[in-house]
Amino acid sequence: MTLILYFALFIVVSIGLGWGFRALLTAVTSGEVKRAFRDMPISASFGLLVILIYVLVAFLAPVLAPFPEREVVGARYMPWGAPHYLGTDSLGRDMLSRMIYGARNTVGIAFATTALAFIVGSILGLWAATVGGWMDQGLSRFVDALMAIPALIFSLLLLTIFGTSVLTLIIIIAMVDATRVFRLARSVAQGVVVMDYIEAARLRGETMWRLITREILPNAMAPLVAEFGLRFCFVFLAISALSFLGLGIKPPTADWGSMVRESATLITFGDVTPLLPAGAIALLTVAVNFVVDWQLHRASGLKE
Amino acid sequence: MGHVWKMVGQRLALGVLTLFIVSVVIFGATELLPGDLARELLGQSATPETLAALRAQLGLDQPAPVRYWNWLSAFLQGDFGVSMANRRPISDLISARLGNTIFLALYAAALAVPISLTLGILAALWRNSIFDRAANVGALSAISFPEFFVAYILVLWLAQTGLFPSMVRINPTTEFGDKLYMAFLPALTLTLVVTAHMMRMTRAAIINLLASPYIEMARLKGLSPMRIILRHAVPNALAPIINVVALNLAYLITGVVVVEVVFVYPGLGQLMVDAVSNRDIAVVQAVALIFAAAYVLLNLLADVLSTLSNPRLLHRR
Numbered sequence: 333m334t335l336i337l338y339f340a341l342f343i344v345v346s347i348g349l350g351w352g353f354r355a356l357l358t359a360v361t362s363g364e365v366k367r368a369f370r371d372m373p374i375s376a377s378f379g380l381l382v383i384l385i386y387v388l389v390a391f392l393a394p395v396l397a398p399f400p401e402r403e404v405v406g407a408r409y410m411p412w413g414a415p416h417y418l419g420t421d422s423l424g425r426d427m428l429s430r431m432i433y434g435a436r437n438t439v440g441i442a443f444a445t446t447a448l449a450f451i452v453g454s455i456l457g458l459w460a461a462t463v464g465g466w467m468d469q470g471l472s473r474f475v476d477a478l479m480a481i482p483a484l485i486f487s488l489l490l491l492t493i494f495g496t497s498v499l500t501l502i503i504i505i506a507m508v509d510a511t512r513v514f515r516l517a518r519s520v521a522q523g524v525v526v527m528d529y530i531e532a533a534r535l536r537g538e539t540m541w542r543l544i545t546r547e548i549l550p551n552a553m554a555p556l557v558a559e560f561g562l563r564f565c566f567v568f569l570a571i572s573a574l575s576f577l578g579l580g581i582k583p584p585t586a587d588w589g590s591m592v593r594e595s596a597t598l599i600t601f602g603d604v605t606p607l608l609p610a611g612a613i614a615l616l617t618v619a620v621n622f623v624v625d626w627q628l629h630r631a632s633g634l635k636e
Numbered sequence: 637m638g639h640v641w642k643m644v645g646q647r648l649a650l651g652v653l654t655l656f657i658v659s660v661v662i663f664g665a666t667e668l669l670p671g672d673l674a675r676e677l678l679g680q681s682a683t684p685e686t687l688a689a690l691r692a693q694l695g696l697d698q699p700a701p702v703r704y705w706n707w708l709s710a711f712l713q714g715d716f717g718v719s720m721a722n723r724r725p726i727s728d729l730i731s732a733r734l735g736n737t738i739f740l741a742l743y744a745a746a747l748a749v750p751i752s753l754t755l756g757i758l759a760a761l762w763r764n765s766i767f768d769r770a771a772n773v774g775a776l777s778a779i780s781f782p783e784f785f786v787a788y789i790l791v792l793w794l795a796q797t798g799l800f801p802s803m804v805r806i807n808p809t810t811e812f813g814d815k816l817y818m819a820f821l822p823a824l825t826l827t828l829v830v831t832a833h834m835m836r837m838t839r840a841a842i843i844n845l846l847a848s849p850y851i852e853m854a855r856l857k858g859l860s861p862m863r864i865i866l867r868h869a870v871p872n873a874l875a876p877i878i879n880v881v882a883l884n885l886a887y888l889i890t891g892v893v894v895v896e897v898v899f900v901y902p903g904l905g906q907l908m909v910d911a912v913s914n915r916d917i918a919v920v921q922a923v924a925l926i927f928a929a930a931y932v933l934l935n936l937l938a939d940v941l942s943t944l945s946n947p948r949l950l951h952r953r
Binding site (some may be wrong): 335375376442477478480481482483484485486488490492493494495496498524531565572573576577578579589592599600602604607610611613614617618620621624625 | 665668669773783886890912916921945
């Protein structure tokens with residue numbers, strides 16, 4: 333019962349925060365931007381606020397955290413209370429500090445992975461659409477075959493083969509995700525390459541690289557940016573799931589997925605500590621989804 | 637009717653081809669290693685003798701196509717090889733767990749499909765109301781929650797009070813009723829995760845149709861909104877709905893991995909995670925092939941069913 337009460341309180345507070353943040357944004361901006369912010373739903377404004385807070389925490393982690401990331405500073409499983417406001421973990425490390433450093437590690441690694449997936453996927457996708465012919469067909473059918481295997485299962489298979497370290501994790505998740513980006517980039521670019529100005533650019537003798545980056549990419553950018561948000565969520569969840577399974581980012585690096593795993597036993601005693609890192613993951617993905625939803629709604633011009 | 641069966645046949649042939657390619661990818665992934673599997677598993681300090689012994693044991697002294705052929709033909713006859721970690725036949729490890737995983741996935745599907753269709757239809761009926769907006773925000777949140785977050789909230793809420801067990805201890809002799817009771821929390825977790833997506837798609841598919849002239853006509857005839865949706869819109873929205881249901885069932889296949897670990901459920905996902913941390917490649921390949929085959933088959937089923945649910949394709953001249 334109290335859980336439902338807390339949940340309701342949380343929703344009321346987040347609606348209030350979203351409303352307040354929107355009011356703040358509309359107050360400090362002007363013109364076109366102001367209009368966009370004014371029509372923004374409260375969910376999107378709440379999402380923007382949450383993302384901003386996460387980014388700040390990630391950058392200011394060493395300033396904000398009261399204790400070092402990896403140091404044992406107290407007894408094991410200490411309850412909540414000063415100076416360890418969220419208690420300590422299974423080795424006696426400060427939970428609050430690890431949560432704060434987790435923002436930097438988990439979000440940073442997920443962001444790097446998504447960026448890598450996007451660079452590889454979109455360059456290959458744009459290239460395949462520009463070149464066309466059997467190279468395009470071969471690459472696309474190959475990607476189709478890879479996509480027939482569920483992403484998590486394929487990542488697990490590759491992790492078995494290449495071993496589990498952070499670097500292989502980033503590369504494997506990025507490669508599995510690049511197949512999805514490739515599909516989108518190729519289908520978007522296929523609509524662009526048939527246009528007359530591309531024909532003109534080809535006749536002018538522009539190189540392939542210039543053609544892709546200067547002519548096609550600017551016109552294919554909008555859907556790719558929206559996709560970046562969604563892909564980030566998927567990558568972030570995939571990395572967290574793997575860390576939770578003990579196959580991703582490993583201790584002593586503070587990471588939310590593996591922190592849930594380490595403290596999971598506490599939940600059977602009614603302690604909510606394991607829910608904090610899990611909730612941190614959930615809150616960020618919800619926030620990004622809210623913002624992407626708003627952007628997609630704006631881009632599609634759907635008002636029903 | 638003939639051309640429909642021809643279409644279905646083409647889809648089936650394509651599915652078999654996809655399965656073949658998937659098996660090649662799953663088997664061939666080990667070939668991506670710079671050295672070979674034996675060196676990777678034993679590390680740099682291995683002596684040439686142990687390397688040669690492991691290679692012979694894994695069959696690495698034979699060319700890859702031969703190994704692939706042997707692996708696939710044994711697999712199709714139900715012989716999955718032996719585990720590299722404990723030398724037990726993989727079919728023994730898998731057989732009991734496969735049934736458990738299928739049970740869990742079907743259980744979750746039986747809960748999720750009726751709930752999400754009802755919610756989706758209601759959201760379409762009362763579109764832009766408070767209910768619709770709450771359902772939309774709730775669904776968007778549920779899609780973005782990690783499975784373990786949902787699972788632990790349910791544990792804290794339902795298992796703490798002693799209503800349901802937080803660990804699933806089932807064995808082949810467990811009664812069906814007990815199984816349903818013990819597997820309730822993992823099934824509910826999976827249900828919550830997939831319901832959101834199915835609900836949103838059902839709502840979108842129905843609302844898409846509401847702008848068409850024949851719905852306008854039905855509305856002008858004075859039919860009740862509920863009847864318009866149930867009798868006029870839903871039959872036409874069946875194809876996308878079937879598609880999204882099957883896609884989500886396919887998603888359940890991978891969703892079970894995390895949920896099984898949370899609830900210590902003796903299923904295939906648990907087995908696979910253990911095998912990955914032991915780097916037991918033989919087990920991982922076998923389980924991955926089973927999961928991938930189920931995924932491909934469910935997608936194929938979605939394709940065939942949504943073709944068959946379209947009267948325009950069935951009665952084309």
